[in-house]
Amino acid sequence: MIEIKGLTKKYGSFTALDNLNLTLHEGTVFGFVGANGAGKSTTFLIMSTLLEATSGDVIIDGVNVREKPAAVRRLIGYMPDFFGVYDQLKADEYLDFYGASYGIPVEERRKLIPQLLELVNLTHKRYSYVDLLSRGMKQRLCLARSLIHDPKVLILDEPASGLDPRARVEMRDILKTLKKMGKTILISSHILPELAEMCDEIGVIDNGRLIAHGSVPEIQAKLQGEKVITVKVPIDAVSRALSFFEEQPHVSTIEMLETGDGITFKYLGNEVSQISLLQQAVKKEIPIVSFMEHVTNLEDVFMEITKGAE
Amino acid sequence: MKLMGTNPVLFKELKLRFRSFKSFNGMLFFLLAMCVFVFGYIFMTVTVSGTSYFRPSESFVLFAFLSYIQLGLVLFTAPGLTAGTISSEREKQTLPILLTTSQSSFQIISGKLLSSVAFLLFLILAGMPVYSLVFLFGGISPWDFIRIFLFLFVILLAFGSIGVMFSTLIRKTVVSMIATYGTMLFLSVVTGFLFIITMQMKMMNQTGTVVTPSYIGHFLASINPGVLFASFLSPGVRGMVEEMTKVDFPIWIGFLLFYGVITIIAILIAVKKLRVNTKRQK
Numbered sequence A: 001m002i003e004i005k006g007l008t009k010k011y012g013s014f015t016a017l018d019n020l021n022l023t024l025h026e027g028t029v030f031g032f033v034g035a036n037g038a039g040k041s042t043t044f045l046i047m048s049t050l051l052e053a054t055s056g057d058v059i060i061d062g063v064n065v066r067e068k069p070a071a072v073r074r075l076i077g078y079m080p081d082f083f084g085v086y087d088q089l090k091a092d093e094y095l096d097f098y099g100a101s102y103g104i105p106v107e108e109r110r111k112l113i114p115q116l117l118e119l120v121n122l123t124h125k126r127y128s129y130v131d132l133l134s135r136g137m138k139q140r141l142c143l144a145r146s147l148i149h150d151p152k153v154l155i156l157d158e159p160a161s162g163l164d165p166r167a168r169v170e171m172r173d174i175l176k177t178l179k180k181m182g183k184t185i186l187i188s189s190h191i192l193p194e195l196a197e198m199c200d201e202i203g204v205i206d207n208g209r210l211i212a213h214g215s216v217p218e219i220q221a222k223l224q225g226e227k228v229i230t231v232k233v234p235i236d237a238v239s240r241a242l243s244f245f246e247e248q249p250h251v252s253t254i255e256m257l258e259t260g261d262g263i264t265f266k267y268l269g270n271e272v273s274q275i276s277l278l279q280q281a282v283k284k285e286i287p288i289v290s291f292m293e294h295v296t297n298l299e300d301v302f303m304e305i306t307k308g309a310e
Numbered sequence B: 001m002k003l004m005g006t007n008p009v010l011f012k013e014l015k016l017r018f019r020s021f022k023s024f025n026g027m028l029f030f031l032l033a034m035c036v037f038v039f040g041y042i043f044m045t046v047t048v049s050g051t052s053y054f055r056p057s058e059s060f061v062l063f064a065f066l067s068y069i070q071l072g073l074v075l076f077t078a079p080g081l082t083a084g085t086i087s088s089e090r091e092k093q094t095l096p097i098l099l100t101t102s103q104s105s106f107q108i109i110s111g112k113l114l115s116s117v118a119f120l121l122f123l124i125l126a127g128m129p130v131y132s133l134v135f136l137f138g139g140i141s142p143w144d145f146i147r148i149f150l151f152l153f154v155i156l157l158a159f160g161s162i163g164v165m166f167s168t169l170i171r172k173t174v175v176s177m178i179a180t181y182g183t184m185l186f187l188s189v190v191t192g193f194l195f196i197i198t199m200q201m202k203m204m205n206q207t208g209t210v211v212t213p214s215y216i217g218h219f220l221a222s223i224n225p226g227v228l229f230a231s232f233l234s235p236g237v238r239g240m241v242e243e244m245t246k247v248d249f250p251i252w253i254g255f256l257l258f259y260g261v262i263t264i265i266a267i268l269i270a271v272k273k274l275r276v277n278t279k280r281q282k
């Protein structure tokens, strides 16, 4: 459905996108994660025919963005990260204008608009001026707008940014509905857990390079080999614990906790060796208050993967 | 060309323009000013001359005045109406969305241009009744009348296109405004001065013996809307320009050619530059 091949974008000597490759199948919900300035928006802009790539290609549903931008515009619904609305236009007129912009006949628009407003829970704001809507409402309206020509692919650049927790949940529900409708959706965010819940696949971009791509569990597993273990001990026993664990196999990058009442280290051993590690420590009479395997959540994965940034 | 019915931008812009009070007030003010002017003039001439009747020659003066007022209106509002059409969408961040719709670049540009043109045309037409009052007093042929309006339209279209072009090329509306007004002032004022300078130089260089035609001088006179209107209003002006430049070519044809080409080029540039060129050379 979507094929990105060797996509590179240079702004002068600065490389914003560096040989990006990505293939997505129809119906996939793809989460695009990366720190600020990683190149998410740049990728989306090129896919939406708004920016010219330096080299490489994007092919959407068999259509090359570079060769047939007009055809691509019919296939995609794009929602920018920052966007404005026209003042003095009411919500239904707003949708009507964009409907007309896609050449949808008037009668069809008349039927479509209430349905779209319903979908994004804005039926009660149908006759309100768009510039007076709240930010979350504008965002939902913009989402409805991007759906008006029933595009196969949705390109949503941080659709949930600036939304309160409740609006985020609502946005997520809308996206789930769209997923059920079989749309291929690309969503960018810098918050990985937010994406994990609704995405089939995650891609992590850093400094213009796609450094990880796979299903949510796959991405998680990528760092699973590197467990982090925290051992809490009384303050007077910290140095002893430190010197003991330091010498054990599979232990690396050992550090004292900031609070001073324990240590933390990376552990590469398997379960069996982990059991014996704890047994050894007890045998050596190290007073252990707690021995805790740190569960790597997606936030940590993200932090870990993008460590090299800046 | 897709017009009103199928041009969403044109339709939306017109709706918004006529919805806003600002444009309504502007229109009202303009009409009022025109009425006060016309009736004031009629009243004055009648009282001063002591007769209770308005002579055709006086009504012609009024006609000339009104024509220049309309010209001024077009010259000063066309850039203002068009120089922000694209750049203000860029500033308001509505442009990217508009550009991802399946409208062609030409549709967007023509919609923007025509909505401004239509609004100004509406203003001009709204002034018609006042104008025709002058017409009733005689002294002006219908042809004088039609000619002035046709050329007002040409000027409107040309300066509107220039405004839309600058608005597409320049990111900031303010800068685009300056560029458009600058161009307008150059074409309508500076060309006049340049014409005079060219004529002066010509007279100094050629002391009466051999008289060569000055094509530059004629060109400068031809593209000046003020000169054009003067040539319409008084046939003597046309002869004078011919006499000075020694070029026997109707000013209005030169004018039409020049502004026709300008309009087409400006629209083409705007259409070409509105969207990024995704087709890169390998």
Ligand SMILES: Nc1ncnc2c1ncn2[C@@H]1O[C@H](COP(=O)(O)OP(=O)(O)OP(=O)(O)O)[C@@H](O)[C@H]1O
Residues within 6 Å of the ligand: A011, A014, A016, A034, A035, A036, A037, A038, A039, A040, A041, A042, A043, A081, A190
């Ligand atoms: N017009 C431009 N000129 C020069 N550099 C640019 C331009 N646009 C973007 N960049 C640079 O390209 C890089 C990628 O920007 P991009 O907007 O794609 O990041 P992003 O991943 O969307 O970040 P964010 O999470 O902040 O939205 C940034 O370093 C940015 O400074």
Ligand SMILES: [Mg+2]
Residues within 6 Å of the ligand: A040, A041, A042, A081, A157
């Ligand atoms: Mg971004």
